[in-house]
Amino acid sequence: MTDRTGLDRIFKPSEEIVAREIEGELIIVPLTAGIGDIEDELFTFNASGRAIWKGLDGRKPLKAIIGELAAQFEGDPEEIEEDVLGLVEELVKRRIVVEVV
Amino acid sequence: MKKGYVSSLPLPEFRLWKKAVEGRPLFSFDFDLTARCNNNCRHCYINLPAGDAAAKGRELSLAEIARIASEAASLGAFWCLLSGGEPLLREDFADVYILLKKKGLLVSVFSNAALIGPEHVRLFKAYPPRDVEVSVYGVTRETYEKVTRISGSFAAFLKGLDLLLGSGVKVRLKAMALRSNVHEFPAIAAFCRARTKDYFRFDPFLHLRYDGDEARNAEIRAERLAPEDIVRLERADPDRFRELRKKCGIRPGAGLGWNAPVPLFTCGAGLESFSLGYDGQFRLCSSLAHPDCVYDLQKGGLREAWRTLVPRVRGLASERPDFLKTCPSCPVIGLCQWCPALAYLESGKMDVPVEFFCGTARARAEALGSGQGLDKRE
Numbered sequence: 001m002t003d004r005t006g007l008d009r010i011f012k013p014s015e016e017i018v019a020r021e022i023e024g025e026l027i028i029v030p031l032t033a034g035i036g037d038i039e040d041e042l043f044t045f046n047a048s049g050r051a052i053w054k055g056l057d058g059r060k061p062l063k064a065i066i067g068e069l070a071a072q073f074e075g076d077p078e079e080i081e082e083d084v085l086g087l088v089e090e091l092v093k094r095r096i097v098v099e100v101v
Numbered sequence: 102m103k104k105g106y107v108s109s110l111p112l113p114e115f116r117l118w119k120k121a122v123e124g125r126p127l128f129s130f131d132f133d134l135t136a137r138c139n140n141n142c143r144h145c146y147i148n149l150p151a152g153d154a155a156a157k158g159r160e161l162s163l164a165e166i167a168r169i170a171s172e173a174a175s176l177g178a179f180w181c182l183l184s185g186g187e188p189l190l191r192e193d194f195a196d197v198y199i200l201l202k203k204k205g206l207l208v209s210v211f212s213n214a215a216l217i218g219p220e221h222v223r224l225f226k227a228y229p230p231r232d233v234e235v236s237v238y239g240v241t242r243e244t245y246e247k248v249t250r251i252s253g254s255f256a257a258f259l260k261g262l263d264l265l266l267g268s269g270v271k272v273r274l275k276a277m278a279l280r281s282n283v284h285e286f287p288a289i290a291a292f293c294r295a296r297t298k299d300y301f302r303f304d305p306f307l308h309l310r311y312d313g314d315e316a317r318n319a320e321i322r323a324e325r326l327a328p329e330d331i332v333r334l335e336r337a338d339p340d341r342f343r344e345l346r347k348k349c350g351i352r353p354g355a356g357l358g359w360n361a362p363v364p365l366f367t368c369g370a371g372l373e374s375f376s377l378g379y380d381g382q383f384r385l386c387s388s389l390a391h392p393d394c395v396y397d398l399q400k401g402g403l404r405e406a407w408r409t410l411v412p413r414v415r416g417l418a419s420e421r422p423d424f425l426k427t428c429p430s431c432p433v434i435g436l437c438q439w440c441p442a443l444a445y446l447e448s449g450k451m452d453v454p455v456e457f458f459c460g461t462a463r464a465r466a467e468a469l470g471s472g473q474g475l476d477k478r479e
Binding site for chain 2: 018019020022023027029030031032033
């Protein structure tokens with residue numbers, strides 16, 4: 001995974017979704033077809049996923065996000081790296097985020 | 102997904118959806134994009150001619166729609182139903198539709214399908230609607246065009262519907278039951294069910310026009326089915342009849358006492374949704390046209406309407422003795438379609454019974470075997 005994405009890569013929310021915050025909850029609403037597996041499918045994050053999502057802002061490379069999260073949560077950087085890369089891979093696959101080139 | 106950081110759920114299982122259904126303020130709104138229509142249906146409560154320049158001139162602009170939709174989204178709105186008139190008559194329909202989607206709204210569309218073309222199919226495939234609900238007025242040219250009064254409309258409807266169904270867009274079908282089509286209603290129901298496995302609904306309750314046009318209202322009254330015919334259709338639909346049976350014994354307003362003011366609004370109007378007219382009129386529900394109950398969003402903001410008008414209207418009560426002795430204490434009010442909005446359209450007053458609804462509620466009660474002790478209001 002690390003080789004495929006690289007920690008210097010930068011990601012941002014895709015234009016195929018709308019991220020909304022309603023009543024304190026972050027919701028990803030698909031705008032175009034094929035984002036969800038079923039019709040009327042929405043996405044939301046748990047606290048950790050939400051922290052990662054906030055970093056995917058089109059400016060920060062993944063390594064910066066991992067560093068911030070490791071400092072913020074005092075977690076094992078290797079474990080956090082694995083989680084960030086895993087989530088990003090999933091979000092890319094679903095066209096929820098895109099790489100900034 | 103990886104380690105449960107992100108989860109996906111079908112919409113009805115979504116926590117916010119559940120919260121909304123349980124009564125979270127502002128969840129959805131319906132929007133009559135235009136009052137104009139390519140059909141001229143006998144029973145319609147809103148339609149104006151497709152080329153009506155005055156009506157077109159009163160329609161909200163794209164910029165006004167964007168402002169209102171932004172406010173709605175900021176208040177938490179999640180779902181918008183685009184209706185009309187025929188919404189596809191708006192030349193900027195695609196712009197409006199995409200604008201609403203980009204606000205993060207789920208969008209449903211009501212249409213007669215006659216104007217559906219490949220460009221709409223492309224739009225809906227690229228930006229899927231929650232659903233497109235199409236009205237079916239008949240399944241023969243003779244009946245369909247007797248209702249729509251537009252030659253060629255049946256062929257256009259079939260062509261548009263086939264385009265939609267062939268595209269994979271989620272389509273739902275519904276029918277209005279009226280004198281001009283009731284003779285082929287079983288065929289209409291079969292047509293709808295054959296094309297939409299999970300959903301078909303019909304409505305026999307023709308309500309009067311928002312604009313109070315007397316000539317058109319007379320046409321609508323003439324198209325209303327007799328109560329016993331309405332109940333006959335309902336009995337032929339086991340799911341609908343089962344739902345009706347659940348309403349037996351429900352008496353909103355019972356126990357309030359005949360001498361105490363009775364709240365007019367025991368329905369859900371304005372609780373989590375509102376209705377937006379083509380001309381920017383904010384209403385608690387689409388039928389509530391009483392001038393004391395509307396707010397012009399071309400002159401003021403949605404937040405103001407939502408926060409001030411809604412509680413004021415929902416606080417309205419009736420103290421009229423004649424009324425207190427009728428609907429609020431009626432034993433079959435739970436089977437009745439009466440509401441203050443429809444009463445206003447019928448009579449100009451929100452707190453009067455409507456005989457059309459009384460008769461149907463009595464017929465329903467008799468069909469359900471709970472006809473004893475009814476309040477006969479002859």
